[in-house]
Amino acid sequence: MDDRSGHLAFTLDLTLEEARRRAEVIAALGPDWDPVAALRAEEAARDLLYSGLDADQERTYAMLVEAGVLPGRDTGDAAAH
Template identity: 55%
Template sequence: MIHDPTPDHHEFEIDLARDEVRRRAAVLEAVGDDWDPVAVLEGEQEAYHLLYSNLDAQQQETYDRLVAAGVLPGREGEGHAAD
C-alpha cells in the first residue's frame, strides 16, 4: 500500500478499545452499586407474564400464532400465555 497524503485527505486514528472501556465504565456508573441483574430479569419475566395473561380466546389464538411464527418468544414449559 502506497502512502500518498494529499491536501484533501487526512489520516486519523480512533482507539476503539479505549472508547469501549470508557463506555463500559459509564454504564456501570449509571446503573449504580445496588443494581441487581437477577432481580431485573425476574421483573422482566413477571412483566411478560402479566402482559400475556388473561387473554380472551381470540387474543390467545393470535398470541399462539405469533409464537409459532417466531415473532414472540414462547413461554418456557407452557404452550400459551397463563390464564
C-alpha cells in the same frame, strides 16, 4: 493498485471505547442495581401482560411467537433454550 481518488483508507478499532462505554453504563446503574431482581421483574411483567388472554388472543400470540415476533413463554426447561 494505484488509487487516484484522493481518499485515504484507514481502520478504527472501537474496542477500547466500547469497553469504556459499558463501564460507564454499569457505573450509572449504581451499586444497588440487582440484575437478577431486574430480570425477575421483567419476567413477572411479561407473564402479567400475557395472562388472561381469550382464545383468539392466544391464537394471535401463538402466531406471533411462531413467526419470531414475540418470545415464547419460558417453561423453565433450560434445555429448551
